[in-house]
């Protein structure tokens with residue numbers, strides 16, 4: 128889709144539809160004077176009064192070049208979410224054959240507007256050869272007055288949303304088309320296009336290093352594992368010496384291993400690499416937006432399979448850190464690959480770490496599909512992550528990690544067990560990671576509930592959401 132920010136008067140806009148936001152308590156903008164009777168009628172009939180989610184369409188509006196005028200209810204100005212509104216209108220009008228949509232900016236934020244259109248235009252239909260969803264060809268944000276700040280914000284929004292869609296397309300790849308090797312290839316292709324360095328540690332190298340926890344998960348699959356490292360370096364290193372690591376769980380398919388999952392719904396486990404994809408999408412955006420802090424992505428990627436070589440419950444593996452882990456449940460594999468990536472990141476000298484992982488079903492029970500579960504060993508660091516998430520409209524909830532939970536991970540035969548029993552499952556999983564993060568400021572984001580939408584929303588297609596891409600990028604930009 129072509130996206131542009133144009134400086135034009137309202138009546139010169141050429142498009143299949145031009146949308147304008149009307150707030151409940153505000154008078155309609157002067158440009159809509161010609162449609163005053165129509166707006167009055169909408170109000171008295173109760174069809175449209177500017178509440179959120181309301182829309183009204185006027186065909187062949189008098190004196191406009193655009194073919195349709197779409198009035199979009201904004202509700203109260205303070206609580207209006209432009210990104211969501213544009214996405215919902217995009218999804219609605221593209222179904223009706225609209226190919227070019229213009230958005231009268233009217234003082235709102237061009238960044239959120241273009242993000243909404245790009246995100247709303249995405250459909251996970253890359254493998255449909257027939258009946259692909261309809262889509263927009265062009266989206267134009269239109270403002271009567273120009274400004275360098277508007278241009279910058281628009282460009283930022285375009286980069287962020289395109290990177291988020293890059294992540295969504297990657298998450299949507301089925302496991303036969305996205306093995307760990309192919310995920311590593313895609314990461315390095317993205318890096319090459321973006322001017323980033325990419326390095327892949329293969330199985331032999333990981334054996335040499337002693338990444339026993341990661342390799343234990345990988346050994347049941349015919350597909351070899353990889354640890355992908357993508358580096359962004361700013362032109363001048365910051366005085367603080369800070370270096371941010373983004374770490375993403377990249378399980379290209381999670382059968383559960385010998386502790387196998389039920390068949391029902393197992394196909395969804397292709398999205399068990401959504402953390403990895405989010406980290407890579409963020410690196411794609413970071414490469415273009417150039418924050419002043421160095422950022423390195425670490426993507427441990429494996430396929431968790433059953434087979435004669437698969438690890439068994441009760442196996443004891445030695446992590447890169449040196450601690451031994453008793454694998455009481457082979458389905459708790461995400462934490463096993465993440466700890467070796469965390470330890471490796473610390474060895475490379477990162478000073479702060481954030482990980483994203485579809486880690487537990489328990490976080491879905493706790494927070495549903497709305498909030499990301501956030502855990503930390505450092506409140507100040509979490510504050511930064513939460514501020515970035517809030518600014519980007521990604522919801523996040525601070526979960527506890529008290530010392531009292533630590534005993535859940537006791538093992539009779541090794542330093543730690545990889546599961547902590549039935550209750551507080553998202554917390555024991557996070558505690559497991561914390562044992563390896565040590566004193567390095569670290570935030571863990573459990574995105575099992577938020578990385579995939581089971582049902583389409585007015586503003587988003589069913590399937591991969593691309594959550595965390597915008598938060599991670601903003602975190603690096605704000606550092």
Ligand code: BES
Pocket residue numbers: 381383399456458459460461485486487488489491546547552575576
């Ligand atoms: N990938 C799953 C977590 C998951 C579950 C993601 C549902 C999305 C939806 C993870 O590897 C897993 O299997 N976790 C287990 C842990 C348990 C064995 C302690 C779980 O949550 O059931």
Ligand code: MN
Pocket residue numbers: 381383457458459460461
């Ligand atoms: Mn699992």
Ligand code: ZN
Pocket residue numbers: 378381399458460461485486
């Ligand atoms: Zn998993």
